[in-house]
Amino acid sequence: MGLWFSLFTVVILVLLVFMGVGVVGLNSLFGILIPYAALLIFLVGVVYRVGKWTKAPVPFRIPTTCGQQKSHPWIKANNFESPSNTFGVLVRMALEVLLFRSLFRNTRAELRADGPRVVYGGTKWLWLAGLAFHWSFLLILIRHLRFFTEPIPFFVNLVASMDGLFEIGVPTLYVTDIIILLAVTYLFLRRVVIPQIRYISLAADYFPLFLILGVALSGVLMRHFYKVDIYKVKELATGLFSFHPLVPEGIGLAFYIHLFLVSTLLAYFPFSKLMHMGGVFLSPTRNLANNNRMRRHVNPWNYPVKVHTYEEYEDEFREKMKAVGLPVEKE
Amino acid sequence: MSEDLSNVPKPDELMRIDHKPPRKGWMDVPVDFKPGTYSYTAKAKNLKILGMPNPREWSPTDEDWKLPENWEEIVREGFKDRLDKYRSFQLFMDICVRCGACADKCHFFIGSGDPKNMPVLRAELMRSVYRKEFTTSGKIFGKLAGARELTVDVIKEWFYYFYQCTECRRCSVFCPYGIDTAEITMMGRELLHLLGCGINWAMEPVANCFRTGNHLGIQPHGFKDTLEFFADDIEDLTGIKINVPLNKKGAEILFVVPSGDYFGDPGTYTCMGYMMLFHELGLNYTWSTYASEGGNFGLFTSHEMIKRLNAKIYAEAKRLGVKWILGGECGHMWRVMHQYMDTMNGPADFLEVPTSPITGTRFENAKSTKMVHITEFTSDLMKHNKLRLDPGRNDNLIVTYHDSCNPARAMGLIEEPRYVIRNVCNHFHEMPENTIKEQTFCCGGGAGLGNDENMEMRLRGGFPRGNAVRYVQEKYGVNRLACVCAIDRATLVPVCDYWAPGVAVTGVHEMVANALLMKGEKERTTNLRGEPLPGKEEVEDE
């Protein structure tokens, strides 16, 4: 159900642009108002969500340790998997965010009838596809900066020229475009094909995949097939960012589709699981040091509780304790 | 302690399971309380001792669970309260992408095939209610957004599956965001307790511990008797008379163990092991009858209960005027001591930084909490050659080591016990790497689930562990499974009997004591369990 609903929604979104821009000609709505609104929702929403998380206290220091603790000087501590200081935590987080360290551990358990027994195979496909998807997404985002900036920063050009290294076709085919399409397709297929993943998948899992696929496809189509006027696009983009918005005539429908899907992604972002981008940095099982016994962690809402004191205990058992010669406080 | 396994189907029958989920969506599959897969409910008397809500007699199979009148409101408010108090909970409700990396990491899913035992779905049991109650999209789109109404059936499902999670944190190791389903289970159990829905195997120990100081309800004179009984056994074995310091003011060290160590075999041998070691060192230490439990089933109940039970440790250390605290072999106890005690009941500024009186080593890693793990202590002794050891006395043992979940994944205690083991036995073999260290598999009976009525589910959950044990049994002839956990010493026994018959379970300090050459000891002919020592078999036969 979630799958079809999500697909249907993305199709509707595309049709909306056909209607709105192609038929009715609401160019400034789709070119200016909606992008602005989406960006606003994105910024306010993300700040609100992250604010809500950071407002919630971290009462206990609960890192999941994935390596040897620091104890004796002669036992080699694993400061990246069980960090005992800030440097170790930073490395652990960097490995997690940049390389998806934990996902790299992934295994697959398989039940065999002989025995019966269970074996564990390494499986790196999710890690690979996830990494490929996210990195190409990031690089594509960086490449896009050339539409918003003048002069174009050197690293944007650098990324663009490396990305187009193979110089296939005119305009040059970007490697990240191919990778993101393949990776997202894989991520989608595994959701449908692997029975357990299909079982847990919600509309909220299919929708971002279709949306991102829509964004990437419309981008590729616009670049290579339904050519749009790049100079006019840049005019629109710089206009938006300098708060002097204008809508040049004759950009092409493909662009509006692309822009509208991106706007939807932005507006949807804060309300969705895509917020894992912010959340990954805040996860208490990863971003805290395993130095629990070295430095006291303070719980801001630590409150007194009802305990059973030694006095109460001795009051109940005093005679029995005395009878066997255990020392007591009160005779 | 050998449990009756006759009610459980044979292994190949038990494992005739399918990891493929059913066609029907999980929200439409009602919970089925099948005998052998759930724990009996908490008795009213235990809840009353603790002042916990809605004490009553009931069973999960009852149609009417006798929930409080306004139970929905209680759950809603309890939920909200915890979202506001725990960033972990709020975050883990929000950021799961359902990538499924955690799905087949749970021993209960591997052993049962029940999709709701996939950590991600276990969490969704709660997340679905969260969406309905606390998110706009959940309120508008309902089921489409993965949201569902809070109903009595949901509560029943929570009860079943949050008591089918041993809070082992294995899933958290593999999750790209570190989402810890154990944390979610802890919250789920807290909410259930607000309605008076707990299990007796957890709540009876908690109630006992609150009143008598230990889970088993052993009173001070009984505790003294038990330890003196061990001292007699030790004298029979070694000819050495060991004294048992109890509630001794002015001792240097307070020693705290899980009560399982002095209650049943094979834990008792480990307990004797500690006593022999400390005697040999001439350690100025004391046991306490009031703090006669290091374990803390509060961890399986609620954060508040952890604190209520744990308070006695520092209180007793202060009363007795010791300098620091040493803790025995226990798994969940060490999660509490390492991650919660100082925060909840500290600061322990009346204690000193732990320093070994034998080697002079300052335990800098425990300088705030002031509590040291026994294998940290013993490995330091061994490193400084302070013990005379004859590992040959353990030559009849071919040993493998089970990392208990909490020391491995909440502490990082990995090499210390291995160092100790290598010093006291000559035949040590690791299990496959996906089943040890941070990837270790649970015994299947932690977090209060180690009761007899739940035996089928325990054996299912114990399957990955038992399977790894059998692997080294077949490959290296392993006959002894060592661990540093009192729950393990009880629960791994049936797991081994069922999945790897012929492998017995031992604590690490049992092996230490067997290898320990004590001053003035007579010639030993058996080890602590009365098995003939290697080379002494004939002597036994005569």
Ligand code: HEM
């Ligand atoms: C700090 C930045 C981020 C990190 C560390 C991160 C990490 C991850 C990881 C580890 C996964 C699980 C594996 C996978 O399915 O690929 C994932 C899933 C996903 N991420 Fe991100 N992410 C980040 C930012 C983003 C952004 C900006 C987007 C898009 C707008 C995004 C979209 C997705 C999607 C759609 C999935 C689910 C893929 C699926 O359905 O299988 N992520 N992310």
Ligand code: SF4
């Ligand atoms: S591994 Fe983490 S993000 Fe992935 S499904 Fe499990 S809990 Fe969710």
Ligand code: SF4
């Ligand atoms: S904490 Fe352990 S038992 Fe609980 S869901 Fe995770 S892997 Fe399973």
